[in-house]
Amino acid sequence: MRTIDINCDMGESYGPWKMGHDAEVMPFITSANVACGGHAGDPNVMAKTVSLAQQFGVSVGAHPGYPDLPGFGRRALALTPDELQNMLLSQLGSLSAIAHSQAVELNHIKPHGALYNLACVDIVTARAVVSAVKAFSTALPIYCLPGSELEEEAKKQGILAVPEGFVDRAYEPNGLLADRNTPDAVANDPEWAAKQALQLAMGSVQARNGVTIQLRVDTLCIHGDTPGAPLFAKTVSDALTKAGFALAAPRHG
Amino acid sequence: MRTIDINCDMGESYGPWKMGHDAEVMPFITSANVACGGHAGDPNVMAKTVSLAQQFGVSVGAHPGYPDLPGFGRRALALTPDELQNMLLSQLGSLSAIAHSQAVELNHIKPHGALYNLACVDIVTARAVVSAVKAFSTALPIYCLPGSELEEEAKKQGILAVPEGFVDRAYEPNGLLADRNTPDAVANDPEWAAKQALQLAMGSVQARNGVTIQLRVDTLCIHGDTPGAPLFAKTVSDALTKAGFALAAPRHG
Amino acid sequence: MRTIDINCDMGESYGPWKMGHDAEVMPFITSANVACGGHAGDPNVMAKTVSLAQQFGVSVGAHPGYPDLPGFGRRALALTPDELQNMLLSQLGSLSAIAHSQAVELNHIKPHGALYNLACVDIVTARAVVSAVKAFSTALPIYCLPGSELEEEAKKQGILAVPEGFVDRAYEPNGLLADRNTPDAVANDPEWAAKQALQLAMGSVQARNGVTIQLRVDTLCIHGDTPGAPLFAKTVSDALTKAGFALAAPRHG
């Protein structure tokens, strides 16, 4: 029986402002990418999110982003590699201490937004991200796009890279995601997503042009901030379970 | 040979703004209370401060404060005990991860400003501070005013409380610090401070009314943000060494 | 025909985080209290909110609060009167400039949260608020609790104080609001609120103990952040209109 992980961004509320549907989505995922106070989240939100994850047996990972609340980490900040590493260590440490106080240890890291995107294509950023993760713990896997600079750099530095697939995004024949502005780049239909989830879990995906390509992924990303997210998560989760997949986070260390 | 610790607040710069004389004072102290990004400090300042401390063999402690940069942690924020604990864990985790990346482990914690003052007199705050420290690590001593609620609560929870004396502050006959607005409450003369440091190191202090009282302290606080701080630190350090004291941070764990 | 104003807090989103139901509530109010970036809001939210208000012919007022996003301005910050005034001027200026760029001028000011509460009972805070408003413009009315220090201070300094009633809050026989923790202190029933709105508009209110007291108010506050806020606002607005009231913001200057 093949094992696959379902991950979702969590803990992206801030102070009095709510975001996402954490409590409704949590039952259907196996890894929570918890915001660390950089692009979203705060110490109280982190604590609540870790507690919620623990309640549902969901693994907790760090979801650090550029420290830019108004921009939600979606615009890159011009940080030097040293600045980027210090910032990441600070965010990883924050979440880790809060999780540790609940007897939860971090299980993975997935960079957020502009940091994820940049680390996938820019070697300097990828190197800084991996170096920060490694300095924090050599046992933390990094979720990343298959074939990205981030994946390659992680392997080089001896950090486990977990290739990630997206259940609701159209793929290009080269295995990259279709640009968000392309028509039908983002799927809103849970059934469509469940079908793609199954394909990805079995090692391939049908690209936009109809051609099926091989793509090995070990975790599937669900988006949690749309109104239909809970149904979405449930549909994907049910389809995978029904098809005989074991749902579980990657084991680290 | 009696051992005494000299501690000083460090790493209170922020982004482009400098504060204090860290490099000039570091050679004369044994414990650095490093700001954790709450009332001051940022990930880069933390990294530089830890590195500087390591260079001079100075122990690194956390100096968390209310998360209020413009107010520099000098005004209390109305946080619930849970909020206070989460905030403290977040700050301790940040500094700890940055220190750990330089192979430095935290050796103590000293709350900053309004948080220190409140935790010394308010049992609810004291309890939240000690609980957060304990949740982070049972091996971290807390620096605190002798006879304070913070000291008592630490003892209750099984955390080492390190009683702290102030070399440049006048004492009342009851062992408390004279109010800052009292004439001569704060000493600017390094020689005066050195003399009081010696007295404190030997277990007593002459109160404002001339009476000498017993006061056991294991660490002496030096202020680092005045123009004369480096000379101040040197004078105190030299006097203690000359009198035969070994200067060293408390051993934890 | 008597004229009455309906005011509601608006523009309390922040960056990517949404709050309230501004677009749905706006059609039913006459004055928008727009957050100024202190406790909530940001330049883009302010610009959108002013534009929305203008679209519905709603007067724009400033809704400044303690500069504390995570606390949403609900906890008092220990600011000196000078600091409070400078902070208020900064927030008033921000919103005013953004409004002015859309040919909208501010019509009133209503302090938010802890600042409103404190200014109603603390003369030092009331004086600083009124002084800041007066330094900004002598033509801006201040919305405030009838009989409060804020109202009195406004009158003293020659600033128009607009007494405010709350349609969904129970009153004590002395004309003050029942504590939020009292049972039935906050009404969730739009019809109940509409009935109280009518009473208030006519100059009285039935207190919790059943006694009807005289209370002159010129503006009625609607809460906009509950799920039922739009229906709530519509019900109150319709009831007032049906009863022959003209709905309009107070004229200033």
Place this chain on the structure above:
Amino acid sequence: MRTIDINCDMGESYGPWKMGHDAEVMPFITSANVACGGHAGDPNVMAKTVSLAQQFGVSVGAHPGYPDLPGFGRRALALTPDELQNMLLSQLGSLSAIAHSQAVELNHIKPHGALYNLACVDIVTARAVVSAVKAFSTALPIYCLPGSELEEEAKKQGILAVPEGFVDRAYEPNGLLADRNTPDAVANDPEWAAKQALQLAMGSVQARNGVTIQLRVDTLCIHGDTPGAPLFAKTVSDALTKAGFALAAPRHG
């Protein structure tokens, strides 16, 4: 008698952190570019800086920057033109309200750091800056590099562009500033600066290659954050006065 303006960045302290030598430099300048809380400054610093400027008869201008305290506005933020305009209006409004409360009206605007640099070369940014200024007041001149996109756009929109020269920076033969990394790009010698100030005031400057080029500037920028800034400012000011120049800010409106 030709009139020339000397401008300097001011009010770049933040909360408890000091920057610059405002009180020592203010006597020798005629225009203060006051930080507006974006890259530096806060409401209290703004109020103190306006007061200091007023005391020395110095004109007050706004010095808005990217809202990024840790980065001090020296790194560009990816803002849309609308976001940039709203942000600028917010900052202009803040300073303006604080100045107005002291009976001081803004006399000019000079963008800070990365915003200045980008607006000089990027037409989209230049257009957003000028549009924001124009929406705020058609009477506010913009200080800018001669020949820049910012200057051109200001002229197009009917806003007065005041060409600015730099007394301590080497020029290229094309009239642009030598890159900061070029040897001798930045002068530390007050006499050198005074000599270049005189040249610039008379309409030319000797470029790095020794060739003298024509360059019309109406304001000269002094840097205020180096230890020698007060002497620097005095030397330049004295040289201009001695040579018969009247020192005064540009008249607006």
